[in-house]
Amino acid sequence: MRDRIVAIYPMASLLERPDSVPESEETRFTAAADLRHDNRLGESRLVVTDRRAYRLESTPLGEDLLVSYELSELKNPRVEDLVDASALVADHQGSSVELIRATNKRSLIVAGAEKRLSALLKGEPMPELEDQVRICPKCARPLPEHSDVCEGCVNRGKTLLRLFEYTHPFKSRLIWQTICTLGGTALELIPPYLTMHLVDDVLRHGAQASFVPLILGMVAAQAAITVVRMARGRNVAYLGMQITISIRHSLFEKLQALSLSFYDKRNVGSIMSRMTNDTTALYDVLVDGIPVVLNQIALLIGIPIMLLVINWQVAVWAILPLPFVFMAVRWFRRRMHRVWSRVHHQWSRMSGTLNGILQGTRVVKAFHGENREVARFNRRIADLANSGYDAEASWATFFPFVTFTMALSTIVVWYVGGRGVLSGVMTIGELMAFLAYVGRLEGPLMMLQRIIDWSTRALTAAERVFEVMDTPIDIEEAPDAVAIPKVKGGVKFEDVHFGYDKAREVLHGIDLDVLPGEMIGLVGHSGAGKSTLINLLMRFYDPTQGTISIDGIDLRKVKLDDFRRQVGVVLQESYLFPGTVRDNIAYGRPTASLEEVLAAAKAANAHDFIVNFPDGYDTYVGERGQRLSGGERQRIAIARAILHNPKVLILDEATASVDTETERQIQEALENLVEGRTVFAIAHRLSTLRNADRLVVIDDGRVAEVGTHEELLAKDDGIYKKLVDMQMEVNKIKSNYLVEE
Incomplete structure (x- = not known):
C-alpha cells in the first residue's frame, strides 16, 4: 500500500x-x-x-x-x-x-x-469524543456506508408491523378485506366436499334427487368465489394505491427536512431508487403479495382441517411432508433476503452511475468519454444482472423441491387412500375429495416461494425506505426558537469550528463581527473554507463548536422560516427549475404579482432579453435552465433574489464564468441588489471586491487577514497582496496571448 x-x-x-x-x-x-x-x-x-x-x-x-x-x-x-x-x-x-x-x-x-x-x-482541555467503530454491536458485521442499520439484524416482524401502520386510516377497508379473504377461503373448500357427496351419494348409491342440487351448489360456489375475488382485488388495489401515496409522501417530506450533510454522503441515483424502485416494490407486494399471502395461509390452515374431518388416518400421511417444506421455506427466506439486498444495492449503484452520466453529458462528449462511460455503465448493469440471476436461480432451485414434495404427498394419498378403499374403510368419494384437497394444497405451497420472493423484496425495500425516514434531522428548529419577523442584519461568528465529517475539520476557530448593512468580501485560495463559511451562515449545517448569531441571537435559536425568508443567495452556477421565466423569478415569492416580477427583472438587467424571447416571461427555460445562456441564468437568479428581498445577501462567485459585457450588466444588477443589505461576497475576480467595506482573507480554515482593499495591499507579505499579484500576472499573460493572436 x-x-x-x-x-x-x-x-x-x-x-x-x-x-x-x-x-x-x-x-x-x-x-x-x-x-x-x-x-x-x-x-x-x-x-x-x-x-x-x-x-x-x-x-x-x-x-x-x-x-x-x-x-x-x-x-x-x-x-x-x-x-x-x-x-x-x-x-x-x-x-x-x-x-x-x-x-x-x-x-x-x-x-x-x-x-x-x-x-x-x-495545553487545552481534551474534547469528549465517542470512538465509534462502524460495525454492528450485535453481530460484528461491518455496517453499510452512511447507515447504522445492519441488514443481518433487522427485525423483520417489526418492519412488517411498521409497514402496516400506514393502513390505520383505512380500517374499514381492512375489515372488508379480511371478510373477503376468510369468506373466499371458506368458499374454495366447498367444491371438493360437494364432489365427495356427488360420487358417494349420487353415483354410488343412486340418490338422483341430490344430483341437481349438488351441481347447482358447485355452480353457486364457483360464482361466489369469482365475485369475492373481484371484490377482494378491487379493494386491495385501492389500499395499495393509498398506502403507497402515503409512504412516498412521508419519504419525500423527510427528504426535504434532512440537511445537506445527508445529501453530501449519498448520490442522487441512490435516493431516487428509494423513492421509485423501493416504493414500487412495496406497492407490488401490497397489491399482489399480501392478499395472496393471507389467502394461501388460510388455505394452508383450512385444507388440513378438512382432511382431518373426512379421514384423520389418511390425513396424517397427506400432511406429513408439510413440516419439511416449512423448514425449507425458512432457510430459503433467509438466503433470499441477502440476495435481494444485493440486488437493491446494485440498483442504487446503477441509478447513481446513470444519473451522473446523464447530468454530465456535455463534459462526456467534450472529452470524448463516451466509450469509457459505456464501459462503466456496462459494468454496473452486469453487476445488477448477476445479482438478479442469483435471485432467479435460487427460486428456480427451490421451486422443483416443492413440486417434488407435493408429488410425493399425492402418491402417498393414492397409496394409503387406495388401500383404504380396497379394505372398505374409505369411500371412493372421500378419496377423490382427498386428492382434490391435496391438489389445492399444492397451490398454496407452490405460491409459498413466490410469497417469500414478494415478502423479501417488500421487507428489503421497506428497510431501505425506513432507514431514510429514521435518519436524524441534524438541522432542526429548537423548541424555544425565537421569531424574528424583521432582521437588522448583524452577523457574528464566535470561535466557529466545523467539519463535513468527524474526521476532518475545515474551519478552525473563525471569529468575525459584521455590522448591519456592511459588505464583506471573502477572499482566499480554493478550498480555504469560504463556501463552507457561507454554508454555515445559511444554516445548511451547524457548527461543531462555537456559535453564529444574527442580531445577537444564536442561529440555532431562531425560527427557520423567519431566518430563511430574510436571507438570499446568488450562486456561481444558478439553478433554474424546469418552468417559465416568471415561475423562476417568483420562486421565493410565488404570490408575487406580474408587476413585481417585472420590477425585479428590470433591476437585475434581465427585462430586455426576456421580452425578446418569443413567449416573453412565459418562456420555458428547460432542464436546469439549459435553454438560456450562463449570463441570462445569472441575471434571472439575481431577479429572484431581488424579488425575495432578503436582508442578508450572499453572493458566491456571482460574476464568474461570464464575458466582460455580461459581467458589467451583472455588476449593475448587483449594485441594485446589495443596497441596504448585509452582504457576504465571494468573487472570482478580486477587483470586483474593491467596494467592499471589509475584506476577510480565509486561509486554511482560519481568518488570516481583515481590512479594506487598500489596507491589505499595503502589507508586503500579506496573503491578499500575493493573491492580487498572482491574478494580475495571470491577466497579463492572457493579455499578451490575445495580442499575439
Missing part, C-alpha cells in the same frame, strides 16, 4: 524505546486501532501519557511497545488519508512519524485521537 508518509520511525527511536509504558506516568487517553505498522491487520494501540506518546502492537506472545516520543517534540498532529485506511501523523525532529494506523472502519478513532492529541499539545 502506498501512502504519503515518507518516514515512519526514526531508527534511533526504535533502538532506544522503553520496554513498557512507565507506571509513573499518567495516561491521558488511549486509542485502539486494527492495523500494524507493516499495514497488516492486527491490534495496535496509541497510549498518550502526560509526558510521552507510546505505540503498542499485539504479537503472538503478547503486546510489544514499538516506539515512543516525547510530547514536547511532537508538532502538527494530523490525519493522513491512505488507501482504504487512515493514519495519525505528527512532525518529530524534522520528519513525519506515524503514531497509529487504522482501516476506514475505525477512521473515527484516528480522528478522535488527532483531536485529543492536538488539544493536549496546545
